[in-house]
Amino acid sequence: xxxxxxxxxxxxxxxxxxxxxxxxxxxxxxGEGESLGLAGESGCGKTTAxxxxxxxxxxxxxxxxxxxxxxxxxxxxxPENQIRGIRWRHIxxxxxxxxxxxxxxxxxxxxxxxxxxxxxxxxSEAAQKRVGDLLELVGIHRDRARDYPHEFSGGMRQRVMIxxxxxxxxxxxxxxxxxxxLDVMIQGQILDLxxxxxxxxxxxxxxxxxxxxxxxxxxxxxxxxxxxxxxESGGVRDVFKRANHxxxxxxxxxxxxxxxxxxxxxxxPGLLPSLVDPPAGCRFHTxxxxxxxHCVVAEPPLLPVAEGHRSACHLNTSEPPNR
Amino acid sequence: xxxxxxxxxxxxxxxxxxxxxxxxxxxxxxxxxxxxAHNEWDRWRKFLRVFRKSRLGMLGLILLLIFVFMAVSAPxxxxxxxxxxxxxxxxxxxxxxxxPTEANLARYIPPNGVVWLGTDHLGRDIFARLWWGTQITxxxxxxxxxxxxxxxxxxxxxxxxxxxxxxEILMRITDFFLVLPTIVLALILxxxxxxxxxxxxxxxxxxxxxxxxAATARLVRSQALSLKQRQFVDRARAxxxxxxxxxxxxxxxxxxxxxxxxxxxxxxxxxxxxxFLSYLGLGPDANTWGKMIEEAxxxxxLVRQLTWWIITPGLAIVGVVLGFTLLGYALDEIVNPRLRxx
Numbered sequence: 001x002x003x004x005x006x007x008x009x010x011x012x013x014x015x016x017x018x019x020x021x022x023x024x025x026x027x028x029x030x031g032e033g034e035s036l037g038l039a040g041e042s043g044c045g046k047t048t049a050x051x052x053x054x055x056x057x058x059x060x061x062x063x064x065x066x067x068x069x070x071x072x073x074x075x076x077x078x079p080e081n082q083i084r085g086i087r088w089r090h091i092x093x094x095x096x097x098x099x100x101x102x103x104x105x106x107x108x109x110x111x112x113x114x115x116x117x118x119x120x121x122x123x124s125e126a127a128q129k130r131v132g133d134l135l136e137l138v139g140i141h142r143d144r145a146r147d148y149p150h151e152f153s154g155g156m157r158q159r160v161m162i163x164x165x166x167x168x169x170x171x172x173x174x175x176x177x178x179x180x181x182l183d184v185m186i187q188g189q190i191l192d193l194x195x196x197x198x199x200x201x202x203x204x205x206x207x208x209x210x211x212x213x214x215x216x217x218x219x220x221x222x223x224x225x226x227x228x229x230x231x232e233s234g235g236v237r238d239v240f241k242r243a244n245h246x247x248x249x250x251x252x253x254x255x256x257x258x259x260x261x262x263x264x265x266x267x268x269p270g271l272l273p274s275l276v277d278p279p280a281g282c283r284f285h286t287x288x289x290x291x292x293x294h295c296v297v298a299e300p301p302l303l304p305v306a307e308g309h310r311s312a313c314h315l316n317t318s319e320p321p322n323r
Numbered sequence: 324x325x326x327x328x329x330x331x332x333x334x335x336x337x338x339x340x341x342x343x344x345x346x347x348x349x350x351x352x353x354x355x356x357x358x359x360a361h362n363e364w365d366r367w368r369k370f371l372r373v374f375r376k377s378r379l380g381m382l383g384l385i386l387l388l389i390f391v392f393m394a395v396s397a398p399x400x401x402x403x404x405x406x407x408x409x410x411x412x413x414x415x416x417x418x419x420x421x422x423p424t425e426a427n428l429a430r431y432i433p434p435n436g437v438v439w440l441g442t443d444h445l446g447r448d449i450f451a452r453l454w455w456g457t458q459i460t461x462x463x464x465x466x467x468x469x470x471x472x473x474x475x476x477x478x479x480x481x482x483x484x485x486x487x488x489x490x491e492i493l494m495r496i497t498d499f500f501l502v503l504p505t506i507v508l509a510l511i512l513x514x515x516x517x518x519x520x521x522x523x524x525x526x527x528x529x530x531x532x533x534x535x536x537a538a539t540a541r542l543v544r545s546q547a548l549s550l551k552q553r554q555f556v557d558r559a560r561a562x563x564x565x566x567x568x569x570x571x572x573x574x575x576x577x578x579x580x581x582x583x584x585x586x587x588x589x590x591x592x593x594x595x596x597x598x599f600l601s602y603l604g605l606g607p608d609a610n611t612w613g614k615m616i617e618e619a620x621x622x623x624x625l626v627r628q629l630t631w632w633i634i635t636p637g638l639a640i641v642g643v644v645l646g647f648t649l650l651g652y653a654l655d656e657i658v659n660p661r662l663r664x665x
Contacts, residue, residue: 088563100555103573115562
């Protein structure tokens with residue numbers, strides 16, 4: 001059985017314009033020691049899916065339907081005091097933009113120690129020792145626990161966030177855009193670090209990013225999301241080398257190729273559709289160059305195209321009419 | 324120079340181990356203390372560097388240092404015989420303490436070489452009373468400010484952080500205190516407390532604190548409203564912290580510097596309020612500057628041209644209020660993001 005199993009997850013936000021269907025029927029599962037990448041452009045529901053797992057949605061968001069099973073327990077219906085025990089001890093999260101996720105007026109060491117003190121019955125000396133160990137684990141000298149966040153560089157703050165995520169030995173770490181605000185050198189270092197920690201501590205990881213190259217480097221499997229739905233999922237190699245869905249193909253084409261011919265990367269015309277009133281049928285039909293009448297009417301199911309590789313596109317099941 | 328070892332970028336030291344082992348380097352208590360003192364001193368110096376640029380702030384600080392010196396040194400100077408005791412007794416021509424029945428020769432003496440600021444209707448030395456009065460005046464202002472900050476911070480933080488109907492109720496109560504004239508409220512509260520044996524310095528300080536908290540509550544609420552949107556609050560929620568822990572351990576420390584600056588300003592207002600209450604005869608039964616002015620006016624100093632009696636305590640009040648105000652605004656300018664010029 002998978003460690004974490006998400007089935008038919010629907011998370012909606014109540015806004016003045018109406019109900020935003022940020023996540024609209026998403027399935028994925030994460031095995032022990034596996035790492036899963038969630039990719040897609042901004043606003044397609046990646047972060048909302050992650051926050052739903054942690055039950056950390058903002059006040060106007062709620063899980064409408066579906067189940068999130070962690071080791072057999074359903075997290076969606078769990079009362080607040082129980083979910084508080086799951087957070088960090090079992091599932092922890094590295095937030096998008098570490099710059100702002102640290103409290104500016106508290107010492108870094110105190111902040112890393114906070115989950116330890118909250119969740120485990122340890123004295124402060126033991127907690128401080130653990131903080132030092134955690135900092136060394138992410139490659140920061142333990143003396144710096146006494147510094148304030150503004151005395152760290154962006155990359156180091158991100159390391160601090162990673163150390164904090166590991167504070168209570170969680171089994172699953174959700175990394176929400178862990179390297180987005182960093183330059184490429186530091187991105188490499190942070191990804192190496194995550195990779196190493198995953199290997200050494202046997203962590204399962206969900207990596208959220210819009211950067212496909214980050215996924216390719218760190219994940220075993222990945223899921224491509226578009227407008228609140230998963231359009232393609234499978235092993236990293238399958239998705240990259242044998243991309244099936246037109247959206248995935250477009251995303252990959254939008255990356256410059258180092259070895260190939262020199263050309264401007266392609267872009268996908270149009271914008272992400274409104275999630276208040278998503279288009280009927282396939283949600284990508286408004287921007288898809290293969291779309292035909294069928295795509296506007298019927299929603300394509302996520303069907304296997306190969307062993308462990310699934311895609312939601314009508315092209316796989318029916319012939320488009322000749323143009 | 325800071326003795327800090329910067330984090331290494333290489334990860335080789337922990338490569339290949341599932342859990343980090345003990346470090347080679349041991350921290351002794353001594354290095355810990357030295358380092359801590361070093362860091363604190365460093366931060367303090369950074370603050371001073373910014374503060375020193377504010378001329379008015381420095382002026383306020385100097386003024387206050389003078390008053391603090393007066394407050395602290397009063398018992399000492401009395402012991403040395405340079406000042407008279409707390410009620411500034413100075414009776415008879417030879418300046419001996421007088422018995423109540425004795426005809427008082429030392430009343431209404433204008434300032435001269437012996438009694439520098441003159442004497443009052445009981446023959447008490449105004450200079451000594453002024454010097455001693457610093458203590459109680461500043462103390463009442465400080466206490467009132469602490470009460471006011473405590474109440475204001477609590478109400479503002481709870482209202483701003485929890486929001487919803489709690490916010491509504493607390494803010495309507497705050498509005499009530501905000502629109503009610505401070506003095507009127509203080510008059511009612513003091514006379515109410517006086518009936519139940521009040522009128523001491525402590526009750527007056529508490530009353531003043533109760534009348535002044537509303538503005539602070541508004542300030543803290545606005546800070547809490549903006550701070551709770553910050554991501555570190557989400558993170559605190561994510562690690563499993565309870566609501567009250569987030570409010571007090573995460574949101575409040577970020578608003579503290581602002582509350583501190585506001586507190587300094589409130590001391591000034593509290594001292595003014597205390598003087599005014601004393602002037603109306605509702606002050607504490609202690610030797611405050613406001614009390615001196617009240618007594619002076621009761622003896623119609625203006626008609627009898629005993630101006631020395633009233634000018635010096637008046638100037639003292641102006642001085643200390645000015646000092647706290649200047650210091651408060653200078654601090655506010657440093658810590659308040661809206662006024663910051665850096």
